[in-house]
Amino acid sequence: MKKKDFLIAGAVLLLAGVLTLVLRLSGGDPGGAVQVKIDGKVVGTYALVEEQAVPFDTDYGHNLLVIRDGKAHMEEADCPDHYCMEQGEIEKTGETLVCLPHKLVVEVVSGESSDVDVVAK
Amino acid sequence: MNHLNKTIALLLALVFAMSFLLCSCAEKEEEPVSRDLFAMDTYMTVTAYGKHAEKAVDEAVRELNRLDALLSTGKEASEVAALNKNGGGDLSKDTNTLLKAALELYKSTGHVFDITIYPVMKLxxxxxQNYKVPAKEDLAEALQLVDAGALDYDADAKTVAFEKEGVAVDFGGIAKGYASSRVIEIFREQGVTSGIVNLGGNVQTLGQKPDGTDWRIGIQDPEDEDKMLGVVTNHDKAIITSGGYERNFEEDGVVYHHIIDPETGYPADSGLTSVTIVSEDGTLADGLSTSLFIMGKAKAVNYWQKHFKEFDMVLCCDDGTLVVTEGIREAFSPADEDATVEYIE
Structure with a gap:
């Protein structure tokens, strides 16, 4: 009988351990997404696993955000400088694409964690 | 008796299980408080940790908007626009501090840092953003106006007078560094001990991260938007990078960037693709990042050897070689292990 008690105790502990692990993993990384803000207001959040092209048309102008292979980039923009289209692809938490003239910011909110806190540029 | 044992064992196990779960929650990092805004022609984020964070970041945003309204050359109501319109005038506390810093940099860099370059930038x-290559005659004419040494600055009376018609100043070369330093000051005043400011890629850190480790600041690779040159670990520093890749335009197959050499009036072509300055002084870091870019490697190294107590730097040369100064030798790690890194003592 005593042996059985230990077994039960052991099983509960194991369960607790597994539960903790599951909670940690799921809490830390629910899969990458980008959040889009225009003039400081969140206008949408888009999963990085889903291949998609999302247009944004406001009084400021037009942008086309494209998500492909788990990364996001600015495919089109009718701003004068097109710097947003030259900012490459983003996939890690905290990375951004910024279109200044259109006050549009795309930020990875829950992706793979980055090796750095900020990039100086 | 057996039943009791069983119950005790189960209870103990449950207590263990609960403590596991509690621990995993408590271990989660302190949540940052962040605000973002558009000001000074860039996108900014300010982040602070701890119980004073909320108030500190709100104060920081107010200060950044205030400085933007004060220093913007493009806003008619700004103090700088008024100075340019009236050929000088009274200086507020901030513009006085900035003008003093600008003139010190003008002197120490051998006239490479010059806030009167504005008429040339305009051309x-x-x-x-109406980019065009100026006509040679127009450029020569505008260059006549470039001379910070001719500004009639009275530090005691806090006034400045421009001697020639058409002279105009722009604090753009140090304004963001000054602004990030002001934010860090506000964080300190509010009791914040850990925070980070990112003004469009101009970075400044306060203290260490809440977990007690140094901040890890990446340096943009000037050749590839998706890569970094390396990482600088640090605390209580401004990290500011300048390069021709930041702002440029192409005309007739030639790329012209925004870092103009006040000597020639043309984009600097000194063999460097980017300069990163690491310093406790944000204003200095900002001003030096462009000045040393214009100077090129030899003069930049020479300048550092005279001022090594004030800053450290990472130069990226056009052949990919990195030049790193002694003070950040340990703190800097190149992203590419095979990169040629030259250390300066």
Whole structure:
């Protein structure tokens, strides 16, 4: 009988351990997404696993955000400088694409964690 | 008795299980408080940790908007626009501090840092994004106006007078560094001990991260938007990078960037693709990042050897070689292990 008690105790502990692990993993990384803000207001959040092209048309102008292979980039923009289209692809938490003239910011909110806190540029 | 044992064992196990779960929650990092805004022609984020964070970041945003309204050359109501319109005038506390810093940099860099370059920047269209290569005669004429040494500055009376018609100043070369330093000051005043400011890629850190480790600041690779040159670990520093890749335009197959050499009036072509300055002084870091870019490697190294107590730097040369100064030798790690790194003592 005593042996059985230990077994039960052991099983509960194991369960607790597994539960903790599951909670940690799921809490830390629910899969990458980008959040889009225009003039400081969140206008949408888009999963990085889903291949998609999302247009944004406001009084400021037009942008086309494209998500492909788990990364996001600015495919089109009718701003004068097109710097947003030259900012490459983003996939890690905290990375951004910024279109200044259109006050549009795309930020990875829950992706793979980055090796750095900020990039100086 | 057996039943009791069983119950005790189960209870103990449950207590263990609960403590596991509690621990995993408590271990989660302190949540940052962040605000973002558009000001000074860039996208900014300010982040602070701890119980004073909320108030500190709100104060920081107010200060950044205030400085933007004060220093913007493009806003008619700004103090700088008024100075340019009236050929000088009274200086507020901030513009006085900035002018003093600008003139010190003008002197120490051998006139490479010059806030009177504004008329030339305007000709190139870098002030309003109407990019064009100026006509030689126009450029020569505008260059006549470039001379910070001719500004009649009275530090005691806090006034400045421009001697020639058409002279104009722009604090753009140090304004963001000054602004990030002001934010860090506000964080300190509010009791914040850990925070980070990112003003469009101009970075400044306060203390260490809440977990007690140094901040890890990446340096943009000037050749590839998706890569970094390396990482600088640090605390209580401004990390500011300048390079021709930041702002440029192409005309007839030639790329013209925004870092104009006040000597020639043309984009600097000194063999460097980017300069990163690491310093406790944000204003200095900002001003030096462009000045040393214009100087090129030899003069930049020479300048550092005279001022090594004030800053450290990472130069990226056009052949990919990195030049790193002694003070950040340990703190800097190149992203590419095979990169040629030259250390300066």
């Amino acid at each position: 190139w269209g870098f002030t309003d």
